[in-house]
Amino acid sequence: MSFLTLVVGLLLLSLPLLLLVWGFRTCRTLWRRGTTPWGRLVYNYGVRGFGAMMAVFFIVAGAYFGAAGFGDAGADAIRGAVVWGLFGALFGIPVGLSMGYFWGRQMAWFYGLEPDAKESKELVRVKSDAK
DSSP: OOHHHHHHHHHHHHHHHHHHHHHHHHHHHHOOOOOSHHHIIIIIIIIIIIIHHHHHHHHHHHHHHHHHTTTTOHHHHHHHHHHHHHHHHHHHHHHHHHHHHHHHHHHHHHTTOOOOOOOOHHHHHHHHHHO
16 A cells, blocks of 8 residues: 555545534534624524525435435435435535625625624633623
8 A cells, every 4th residue: 555545545534524523613603693783694694594505405415416326226325315415414514604604794795794893812801800
Protein backbone atom coordinates (compact mmCIF):
# COMPACT_ATOMS: atom_id res chain seq x y z
CA MET A 1 0.00 0.00 0.00
CA SER A 2 1.45 3.32 -0.99
CA PHE A 3 1.53 6.45 1.12
CA LEU A 4 -0.87 8.24 -1.23
CA THR A 5 -3.46 5.46 -0.88
CA LEU A 6 -3.20 5.68 2.91
CA VAL A 7 -3.65 9.46 2.90
CA VAL A 8 -6.62 9.33 0.52
CA GLY A 9 -8.21 6.56 2.60
CA LEU A 10 -7.84 8.54 5.83
CA LEU A 11 -9.30 11.63 4.19
CA LEU A 12 -12.31 9.68 2.93
CA LEU A 13 -12.85 8.12 6.34
CA SER A 14 -12.60 11.49 8.09
CA LEU A 15 -15.14 13.18 5.77
CA PRO A 16 -18.26 11.98 7.68
CA LEU A 17 -16.66 13.03 10.97
CA LEU A 18 -15.87 16.48 9.58
CA LEU A 19 -19.44 16.82 8.28
CA LEU A 20 -20.80 15.85 11.73
CA VAL A 21 -18.60 18.42 13.48
CA TRP A 22 -19.56 21.10 10.94
CA GLY A 23 -23.25 20.21 11.36
CA PHE A 24 -23.02 20.39 15.15
CA ARG A 25 -21.26 23.76 15.08
CA THR A 26 -23.69 25.10 12.49
CA CYS A 27 -26.75 24.05 14.48
CA ARG A 28 -25.30 25.37 17.73
CA THR A 29 -24.17 28.75 16.46
CA LEU A 30 -26.88 29.50 13.93
CA TRP A 31 -30.01 28.08 15.50
CA ARG A 32 -30.77 30.93 17.89
CA ARG A 33 -33.53 33.48 18.25
CA GLY A 34 -33.07 36.95 16.81
CA THR A 35 -33.88 39.84 19.15
CA THR A 36 -33.06 42.75 16.84
CA PRO A 37 -34.46 43.42 13.35
CA TRP A 38 -31.19 42.16 11.83
CA GLY A 39 -31.19 39.04 14.01
CA ARG A 40 -34.83 38.28 13.29
CA LEU A 41 -34.25 38.50 9.55
CA VAL A 42 -31.04 36.45 9.61
CA TYR A 43 -31.88 33.79 12.21
CA ASN A 44 -35.67 33.53 12.18
CA TYR A 45 -36.32 33.91 8.45
CA GLY A 46 -32.93 33.01 6.98
CA VAL A 47 -31.78 30.07 9.07
CA ARG A 48 -35.08 28.72 10.36
CA GLY A 49 -36.99 29.45 7.16
CA PHE A 50 -34.81 29.19 4.09
CA GLY A 51 -32.00 27.17 5.71
CA ALA A 52 -34.25 24.52 7.26
CA MET A 53 -36.17 24.24 3.99
CA MET A 54 -32.92 23.65 2.09
CA ALA A 55 -31.75 21.07 4.65
CA VAL A 56 -34.99 19.12 4.25
CA PHE A 57 -34.69 19.41 0.47
CA PHE A 58 -31.18 17.89 0.53
CA ILE A 59 -32.35 14.98 2.71
CA VAL A 60 -35.42 14.23 0.59
CA ALA A 61 -33.51 14.61 -2.68
CA GLY A 62 -30.78 12.27 -1.43
CA ALA A 63 -33.34 9.64 -0.41
CA TYR A 64 -35.24 9.97 -3.69
CA PHE A 65 -32.19 9.70 -5.92
CA GLY A 66 -30.81 6.87 -3.77
CA ALA A 67 -34.01 4.90 -4.23
CA ALA A 68 -34.36 5.74 -7.93
CA GLY A 69 -30.78 4.76 -8.67
CA PHE A 70 -31.30 1.10 -7.86
CA GLY A 71 -34.07 0.25 -10.32
CA ASP A 72 -36.75 -2.34 -9.59
CA ALA A 73 -35.30 -4.20 -6.64
CA GLY A 74 -37.42 -3.25 -3.59
CA ALA A 75 -34.92 -3.99 -0.82
CA ASP A 76 -32.08 -2.38 -2.73
CA ALA A 77 -34.17 0.72 -3.36
CA ILE A 78 -34.94 1.01 0.36
CA ARG A 79 -31.29 0.54 1.27
CA GLY A 80 -30.27 3.14 -1.30
CA ALA A 81 -32.87 5.59 0.02
CA VAL A 82 -31.69 5.14 3.61
CA VAL A 83 -27.99 5.44 2.80
CA TRP A 84 -28.36 8.44 0.51
CA GLY A 85 -30.89 10.02 2.88
CA LEU A 86 -28.34 9.76 5.70
CA PHE A 87 -25.67 11.25 3.46
CA GLY A 88 -28.14 13.98 2.54
CA ALA A 89 -28.65 14.68 6.24
CA LEU A 90 -24.89 14.73 6.95
CA PHE A 91 -24.31 17.07 4.05
CA GLY A 92 -27.63 18.90 3.85
CA ILE A 93 -28.08 20.13 7.41
CA PRO A 94 -24.87 22.17 7.70
CA VAL A 95 -24.97 23.31 4.08
CA GLY A 96 -28.67 24.19 4.21
CA LEU A 97 -28.38 26.15 7.47
CA SER A 98 -25.29 27.95 6.18
CA MET A 99 -27.17 28.84 3.00
CA GLY A 100 -29.97 30.24 5.15
CA TYR A 101 -27.52 32.30 7.16
CA PHE A 102 -25.98 33.67 3.95
CA TRP A 103 -29.46 34.40 2.52
CA GLY A 104 -30.49 36.18 5.71
CA ARG A 105 -27.34 38.31 5.78
CA GLN A 106 -27.84 39.30 2.15
CA MET A 107 -31.47 40.23 2.78
CA ALA A 108 -30.47 42.27 5.86
CA TRP A 109 -27.86 44.08 3.75
CA PHE A 110 -30.48 44.69 1.04
CA TYR A 111 -32.85 46.25 3.58
CA GLY A 112 -30.03 48.33 5.10
CA LEU A 113 -30.05 46.70 8.54
CA GLU A 114 -26.88 46.93 10.61
CA PRO A 115 -25.45 43.68 12.04
CA ASP A 116 -25.67 43.08 15.76
CA ALA A 117 -22.71 44.36 17.75
CA LYS A 118 -20.63 41.56 19.20
CA GLU A 119 -20.03 41.71 22.94
CA SER A 120 -16.41 41.71 23.96
CA LYS A 121 -15.18 39.18 26.52
CA GLU A 122 -14.43 42.04 28.90
CA LEU A 123 -18.04 43.28 28.75
CA VAL A 124 -19.39 39.77 29.34
CA ARG A 125 -17.09 39.37 32.36
CA VAL A 126 -18.18 42.73 33.81
CA LYS A 127 -21.85 41.79 33.36
CA SER A 128 -21.35 38.43 35.10
CA ASP A 129 -19.41 40.05 37.96
CA ALA A 130 -22.20 42.60 38.50
CA LYS A 131 -24.80 39.89 39.14
